[in-house]
Amino acid sequence: MMSEEKIKKEYERIESLSKNPQSTLLAMLHFIQKEKGFITEQDAEYLSSISKIPYSKVKAVMTFYTMYNLKKTGIHHIQICRNLSCHMAGAPALKKIIENELSIKEGEVTPDGLFSLTEVECLGSCGTAPVIMINETYHENMNEEKLKALLKELKEKNENTTR
């Protein structure tokens, strides 16, 4: 859970630039998620209490939009596109490589908390397919060699890295 003080401070900042409390919701959920990679029930409840946005509405929004993670993700959250252009360019084989290299299945987190893998819909990068998004960064024109090198690099990176 994120410190309440931090959430409150950011809420006040965003709210002062917004039309009404509800309009802050998407940005606030992005903010909360950025810290830990996912949003907890407690964070959402706290946001509801300070903004006076009914909890039902906060929950409706955080479950509607697919970018909000409601359970723990890895420090490196790998999202691989499964739509047509990426599929034709070899995304399914890349997904298998990731699963093998990290010994996890789609939707899982590695035991050390470093990686998680999820399939996503079109990322709008079809001309440079296949594309993989790790946290907020696009990795385009991926192939087996580039993917393995990237995973190796991320593994070797300081394991204490935070998001």
Added chain:
Amino acid sequence: MKILLDKISFDIETYIRNGGYLAIKKAFSMKPAEIIEEVKTSNLRGRGGAGFPTGLKWSFIPADKKNKYLVCNSDESEPGTFKDRELINKNPHSLLEGMIIAAYAIGANEGYIYIRGEFAKEARILEKAIYEAKKKWFLGENILKSGFSFNIKVVRGAGAYICGEETALLESIEGKKGQPRLKPPFPAIVGLYGGPTVINNVETLATVPWIILNGGKAYSAIGKGKSSGTKLFSVSGPVKKPGVYEIELGTPFKDFFENQLGGMKEGERLKAVIPGGSSVPVLTAEEAMKVTLDYESLQSAGTMLGSGGMIIIPERQCMVEALWILARFYHHESCGQCTPCREGTGWIEGILKRILQGKGKREDLNNAKEIAQNMMGKTICPLADALAMPVISYINKFEKEFVYHLEGKCPLCQK
């Protein structure tokens, strides 16, 4: 002829050196109604997919009302479409300049750019461009002493294709679930926060400065017949040179494919073409070779120009699998508010998966088509139609491949 990607300008200094921000000066010397007339004369049509005439859209905004908004739709999420992303990366100020002119024309003092959440880098590019424009007094209070004030805010989405539908987008800016609104009232009357609102695509708005500088007539002279101007096509699939291309409307597909895309990659053969984003009916290779890339020609071929998101499908790709991938997408992205879409997209995905796995029955093909027929025109927004149209066209044009699967012997899937 290039307008949008003619000169690449990452920053404001380069953009100004390339003739940028001259159009706003000219615009401020004109009356708002004159600008709307000029855009009407240009025949510019919405480049997001629907192709609605831009000048006409602007003219629906009541002149006497306050609290009007201009919203830029940058929620580019239709599979195969990545042109707006390229435009923001290579020429962000053309969008801002277009927005300033559009806002002045409709009398809006507040603007929003709604950008899909995954485009974090592009959102930062826009934030930087807005900052640069403010420093030069192109945005903010009393712009260039014209008496007109305008500010732009970037709002990030959070992963929902449906927010590209304009009223779902408004809901999302307001911090709600992106579920399309019932129309009427249309956004021009009751839009964002209840105020009259124009929502235009990135490419549409970025075209406006050129029209103001060179005149609507000059723009309407580009292209073919009623399809005026240039259009961005984002091309994916196994062609030699995929990417974003700006071409004159009316260019024959064959020329574009052979000369600009370089044809298919070594060892690949062309089977089918999705000309305008995943929601438009597919063309066989033979059909594609006969069309020109404009609204009318594609319509008479039974498909649409859409967003210009062109997906080239090779011979090796099984069409049952391709359609299942699209059905899975539309089912995943259905907002759930209308029954025909929420249930229909799921049923179709299920039927296709069954066929794909060799467990299909002969009547599945007609069932899928019948469900599709019953989804069309029965929902608040066109997401249901966006799946229904491909379903019917894929099954009709590639029935043989579906039959292979029913008989359990698809040569393409036996990998």
